[in-house]
Each structure stands twice: as structure tokens, then as C-alpha cells.
Amino acid sequence: MLNKADEHLFKAALGNYPTGVAIVTTVDNEGHPVGLTINSFTSLSMDPLLVLWSIDHKSSSIHTFKETGKFVVHLLAEDQNELVRIFSKKDLDRFSEINWSFSANQLPIIEGAFAVFECETFQTIEAGDHTIFIGSVKNMQVKEKSPLLYHRRTVGSIPLGFHA
Numbered sequence: 169m170l171n172k173a174d175e176h177l178f179k180a181a182l183g184n185y186p187t188g189v190a191i192v193t194t195v196d197n198e199g200h201p202v203g204l205t206i207n208s209f210t211s212l213s214m215d216p217l218l219v220l221w222s223i224d225h226k227s228s229s230i231h232t233f234k235e236t237g238k239f240v241v242h243l244l245a246e247d248q249n250e251l252v253r254i255f256s257k258k259d260l261d262r263f264s265e266i267n268w269s270f271s272a273n274q275l276p277i278i279e280g281a282f283a284v285f286e287c288e289t290f291q292t293i294e295a296g297d298h299t300i301f302i303g304s305v306k307n308m309q310v311k312e313k314s315p316l317l318y319h320r321r322t323v324g325s326i327p328l329g330f331h332a
């Protein structure tokens with residue numbers, strides 16, 4: 169059982185783990201777009217092409233993502249820091265603030281990301297206070313743009329130096 173000090177250490181360690189930033193979107197049953205900022209995105213499989221991300225059970229859109237069975241992951245470019253705020257802020261008409269359009273599959277596509285993956289939900293897994301969504305990539309657009317990075321509650325672009 170974790171005590172408060174362990175929780176603090178856990179959060180501190182994860183906050184010091186740099187990630188990219190993404191926005192996931194889908195549509196509700198009236199056709200309205202929904203979406204949120206995430207950094208839980210990761211690639212999962214090459215054959216078939218699978219990606220995953222997780223959503224907090226408290227999120228207002230979790231039921232919509234479960235019902236629609238499809239979603240779009242946008243991997244944000246370094247000039248898209250404003251979107252991080254818009255899609256993590258409560259009580260905001262998020263899509264009225266940004267440039268977006270529907271794809272041929274009637275999914276909301278946000279402009280300017282360096283990668284856009286249109287997915288069908290392949291599997292969901294209940295895990296603690298989050299649900300993991302695994303998506304099968306059905307369509308993608310990729311551009312040569314630098315990514316937006318997230319580290320210690322700060323977004324920006326880091327000049328990385330070493331080839332792994």
C-alpha cells in the first residue's frame with residue numbers, strides 16, 4: 169500500500185519523465201466533436217499497427233470514447249502549445265477556439281499536428297482509475313515538423329543531442 173510520501177515520489181518521478189503531447193478526439197452520438205490533451209500515448213505494435221493511450225475515469229468524454237469505437241490521435245508540433253491548454257481546461261467550448269474539420273470518416277481532425285492517426289478501437293482495458301484504449305490505425309497523415317515536448321508541467325522543444 170502506497171503512503172502519501174510514496175505518492176509524492178511517484179508523481180515527482182513521472183513529472184520528470186519527458187514525453188510528447190497529443191490530443192485525442194472523437195464524436196458523440198449527436199455528431200459533436202469531443203477531445204482532450206494526453207501524454208499517455210505510446211506506440212504498441214507494427215503488425216498490426218496499434219497505438220495506445222489511457223483516459224482518467226473522471227474525464228467527461230470517457231463514455232463517448234467507449235461508445236463510438238473510433239478516435240483520432242494528433243501528435244502535436246512544437247508550435248501548438250496553445251492547444252495543450254485549450255484541451256485540458258474545463259468549461260471551455262474547445263472546438264470553437266481552434267481550426268478543425270471532419271475527416272471522410274466523420275472524425276474531428278485538428279490542423280497542424282505532425283502526425284494524425286485515425287483509429288478504430290481494437291481493445292479497452294480497465295486499469296486502476298484509468299481505461300487503456302488500444303487503437304488500430306486505419307488512416308494516417310505525417311508531416312516533417314518538430315514535436316512539442318512535455319516535462320515538469322512545461323511544454324516546449326528541447327534540442328536533443330545523442331543518438332540512441
Ligand SMILES: Cc1cc2nc3c(=O)[nH]c(=O)nc-3n(C[C@H](O)[C@H](O)[C@H](O)COP(=O)(O)O)c2cc1C
Nearest residue numbers: 204205206207208222223224227228229255256257
Ligand atoms: C500535458 C497533459 C497530459 C495529460 N494527459 C492525460 C492523459 O493521458 N489521460 C487523461 O485522462 N488526462 C490527461 N490529461 C488531463 C486532461 O487533459 C484534462 O483532465 C482534461 O480536462 C480532460 O477532459 P475533460 O475536461 O473533458 O474531462 C493531461 C493534461 C495535460 C496538460
